[in-house]
Amino acid sequence: MAxxxxxxxxxxxxxxxxxxxxxxxxxxxxxVHVLVAGHNAGAAAEAAGKIAGVAKVLxxxxxxxxHQLAEALAPVVVAxxxxxxxxxxxxxxxxxxxxxRVAALLDVAQISDIVEVxxxxxxxxxIYAGNAMATVQSTDSVKVITVRGTAxxxxxxxGGSAAVESVDGAExxxxxxxxxxxxxxxxxxxxxxxxxxxxxxxxMQSGENFEIIEKVADKLGAAVGASRAAVDAGYKPNxxxxxxxxxxxxxxxxxxxxxxxxxxxxxxxxxxxxxVAINKDxxxxxxxxxxxxxxxxxxxxxxxxxxxxxxxxIKPR
Amino acid sequence: MKLLVAVKRVIxxxxxxxxxxxxxxxxxxxxxxxxxxxDEIAVExxxxxxxxxxxxEVVAVSMGVQQCQETIxxxxxxxxDRGIHVKTDDELQPLAVAKLLAKxxxxxxxDAVILGKQAIDDDSNQTGQMLxxxxxxxxxxxxxxxxxxxxxxxxxxxxxxxxQTIAITLPAVVTTDLxxxxxxxxxxxxIMKAKKKEIAEMTPDELGVDIAPRLTTLKVTEPPKxxxxxxxxxxAELVDKLxxxxxxx
Numbered sequence: 001m002a003x004x005x006x007x008x009x010x011x012x013x014x015x016x017x018x019x020x021x022x023x024x025x026x027x028x029x030x031x032v033h034v035l036v037a038g039h040n041a042g043a044a045a046e047a048a049g050k051i052a053g054v055a056k057v058l059x060x061x062x063x064x065x066x067h068q069l070a071e072a073l074a075p076v077v078v079a080x081x082x083x084x085x086x087x088x089x090x091x092x093x094x095x096x097x098x099x100x101r102v103a104a105l106l107d108v109a110q111i112s113d114i115v116e117v118x119x120x121x122x123x124x125x126x127i128y129a130g131n132a133m134a135t136v137q138s139t140d141s142v143k144v145i146t147v148r149g150t151a152x153x154x155x156x157x158x159g160g161s162a163a164v165e166s167v168d169g170a171e172x173x174x175x176x177x178x179x180x181x182x183x184x185x186x187x188x189x190x191x192x193x194x195x196x197x198x199x200x201x202x203x204m205q206s207g208e209n210f211e212i213i214e215k216v217a218d219k220l221g222a223a224v225g226a227s228r229a230a231v232d233a234g235y236k237p238n239x240x241x242x243x244x245x246x247x248x249x250x251x252x253x254x255x256x257x258x259x260x261x262x263x264x265x266x267x268x269x270x271x272x273x274x275x276v277a278i279n280k281d282x283x284x285x286x287x288x289x290x291x292x293x294x295x296x297x298x299x300x301x302x303x304x305x306x307x308x309x310x311x312x313x314i315k316p317r
Numbered sequence: 318m319k320l321l322v323a324v325k326r327v328i329x330x331x332x333x334x335x336x337x338x339x340x341x342x343x344x345x346x347x348x349x350x351x352x353x354x355x356d357e358i359a360v361e362x363x364x365x366x367x368x369x370x371x372x373x374e375v376v377a378v379s380m381g382v383q384q385c386q387e388t389i390x391x392x393x394x395x396x397x398d399r400g401i402h403v404k405t406d407d408e409l410q411p412l413a414v415a416k417l418l419a420k421x422x423x424x425x426x427x428d429a430v431i432l433g434k435q436a437i438d439d440d441s442n443q444t445g446q447m448l449x450x451x452x453x454x455x456x457x458x459x460x461x462x463x464x465x466x467x468x469x470x471x472x473x474x475x476x477x478x479x480x481q482t483i484a485i486t487l488p489a490v491v492t493t494d495l496x497x498x499x500x501x502x503x504x505x506x507x508i509m510k511a512k513k514k515e516i517a518e519m520t521p522d523e524l525g526v527d528i529a530p531r532l533t534t535l536k537v538t539e540p541p542k543x544x545x546x547x548x549x550x551x552x553a554e555l556v557d558k559l560x561x562x563x564x565x566x
């Protein structure tokens with residue numbers, strides 16, 4: 001049976017993590033379909049059809065789906081669920097919001113945040129913020145799954161030519177409505193989607209001092225994060241927090257500046273491909289997970305790093 | 318307005334979790350257990366609504382082994398009025414918890430259920446959304462602000478790119494994110510008072526819910542260990558390594 005990926009989108013474009021979700025879907029079955037439910041979202045549906053490896057796009061149009069609110073979207077997914085053995089969502093805030101509602105309506109378990117497809121019914125997922133990996137087997141007829149984007153390569157956004165089929169939605173229960181949104185205005189990428197992250201800890205000593213980190217971030221196209229200690233000290237708001245109680249990230253490069261490396265922080269970033277630690281205390285636990293450590297005063301080293309990147313003309317990828 | 322809060326007993330967030338040698342799970346013997354941090358935020362929010370006069374009663378529910386009553390006592394010490402303990406030694410997965418909560422909602426008829434967005438043990442992030450689905454209620458997940466009005470609530474949600482505000486009709490399920498509030502510590506007099514508060518006990522059987530797990534855990538393993546790295550002396554060396562050895566910049 002085919003596998004359905006429920007796409008996250010803004011009605012005009014597909015959110016990048018959907019590409020990773022398609023790769024996870026293809027590891028289960030070659031027949032991958034994508035559901036795009038939105039309002040005037042023809043462009044998003046077409047974009048979904050171009051993703052390499054996608055065989056068919058189901059396009060549902062209706063005002064109720066403009067913001068992909070769970071109450072309206074879940075019944076649509078349920079209405080089409082009968083044709084699929086697996087229903088995959090990206091493990092971002094949209095997928096995490098909708099998927100469990102779908103699972104409950106189908107009376108099946110959900111498998112959250114998978115990082116590996118072992119077989120059609122067996123998956124690996126992190127528990128305890130990645131301090132342990134659980135291999136779980138589902139006995140349900142339909143598997144509802146959310147996919148950790150950083151664990152799967154992105155499918156090519158171009159190259160596919162799947163047909164876009166308009167299909168029916170479902171009755172809108174009218175339980176929720178969108179009022180507004182306040183998206184962080186930043187030229188920088190969002191933490192959980194960033195290829196490079198540079199985070200500051202208590203060693204930064206103030207919020208203003210994050211400026212030196214931000215300069216480096218701009219040279220690398222990096223997102224800026226903070227440890228819980230830095231957040232608790234009021235240097236940065238909570239949505240910057242990387243750690244067990246904040247965001248769990250796994251970028252290609254994570255640069256920890258003035259972060260000692262408390263368990264709770266390590267839990268949120270230790271799956272990063274390459275970790276760099278800059279800290280004045282050579283005994284700091286962060287060095288035990290860092291691929292490259294440099295001991296010294298961050299107020300000297302970080303501007304030096306900035307200058308070196310400038311000198312070598314390093315640009316964001 | 319009556320509120321229900323759900324609280325889970327988990328390994329304390331400061332404990333370094335260790336995988337058991339036989340790969341059946343993680344070590345829980347002699348490990349400090351606490352209320353799931355996101356559930357503490359849920360309790361705090363409910364108690365604030367009680368103190369503000371918006372809510373008239375707050376009931377704290379927990380499920381699992383006998384010791385879950387300690388977690389309920391913590392909620393009572395923070396200001397909840399009474400507790401409900403669904404007692405079982407069997408494994409409870411999110412769908413089963415949601416079904417049990419749905420039964421308790423039938424009995425208690427709250428106007429809203431508030432719970433943490435995720436438990437820091439299994440990291441599922443499912444129970445609230447599942448409960449809303451089972452009840453046919455609206456859901457305000459990952460909340461950083463809740464404004465209750467007549468028959469509806471405006472919930473500001475932490476989404477990937479920032480904040481989103483939605484209006485949901487009551488009754489509703491709300492799940493809490495970190496920025497919603499700063500949970501209080503229970504004072505000694507309140508801890509003493511909480512000992513006298515009522516905790517009703519029931520079982521999944523009495524609630525008529527099949528809690529059989531749908532997922533079988535085949536094994537629990539250590540995550541791939543990181544190789545100990547190297548120290549570099551200069552920033553130039555660091556940039557060289559990142560560029561030419563690691564190839565990440």
